[in-house]
Amino acid sequence: MKQRHVWQSWWMAGLLALTVVSGCASGTAGGTATPAAVPPDAPAVETAVATPDLLTVDAEGNTSVEPAALEAALASMPVSELTEAEIAGLVWMREEEKLARDVYLTLYELWGQPVLQNIANSEATHTEAVLTLLERYSIPDPADGNAVGVFTNTELQALYDALVKQGAESLVAALKVGAAVEEIDILDLEERSAETEKTDILTVYANLTKGSRNHLRSFVRTLERISGEVYIPQYMSQKAYDAIVTGEIERGGQNSSSGRRQGGRG
Secondary structure, three states: OOOOOOOHHHHHHHHHHHHHHOOOOOOOOOOOOOOOOOOOOOOOOOOOOOOOOOEEEOOOOOEEEOHHHHHHHHHOOOOOOOOHHHHHHHHHHHHHHHHHHHHHHHHHHHHOOHHHHHHHHHHHHHHHHHHHHHHHOOOOOOOOOOOOOOOOOHHHHHHHHHHHHHHOOOHHHHHHHHHHHHHHHHHHHHHHHOOOOOHHHHHHHHHHHHHHHHHHHHHHHHHHHHHOOOOOOOOOOHHHHHHHHOOOOOOOOOOOOOOOOOOOOO
């Protein structure tokens, strides 16, 4: 099966940058937080008007996939043979979305900050949406039977352990971990979207990307509210990051109209 390429290193390379800046009020240290791995001319991902909106979004931006909406959308979409890259993408994203949920749940147990629990609940619907695609294509589920904090992929296991350790240092560190996870989720979903033309996969990825943009906004705004600290993006270009966090929460088609374009890299 095809191996992950350049974006795979963003997780671990950027983790060092996150560790360096976690105790600082602002700024970067020695350039370690610069998103050098992100091509400056990389294409943006667009949540097109034609893409079914499967989401509900609450007032705080917690963004969940509605199973009934997903089922209805998939019913009208074709099923065709997947490439190795598409299969690898679904397998990876299933555990990556689980990682986000598990990290937030674990850090919520430590700090009791509601944003962590609320977004964890939303992430549970994200990983289930990817599971729906795995089942649709009869792909074995890498997360089957795995408890919170347990991953089949050894890289994601190591990442989970490192992120929880980092987030256990303080509530501020935990919120920075949350923002960093959402940055990477956006970038990974963009890369995975570029590897497929399958309507069903693109629909799920587009909705998950929208959710990650909302969750990034929520983590950043919570961080600023409780600490006064301005978050410095660890993985995304400053331009792409600013385009997201300066925007309003994107609403879900399952509870309001939506369809704007955001995201991408500068």
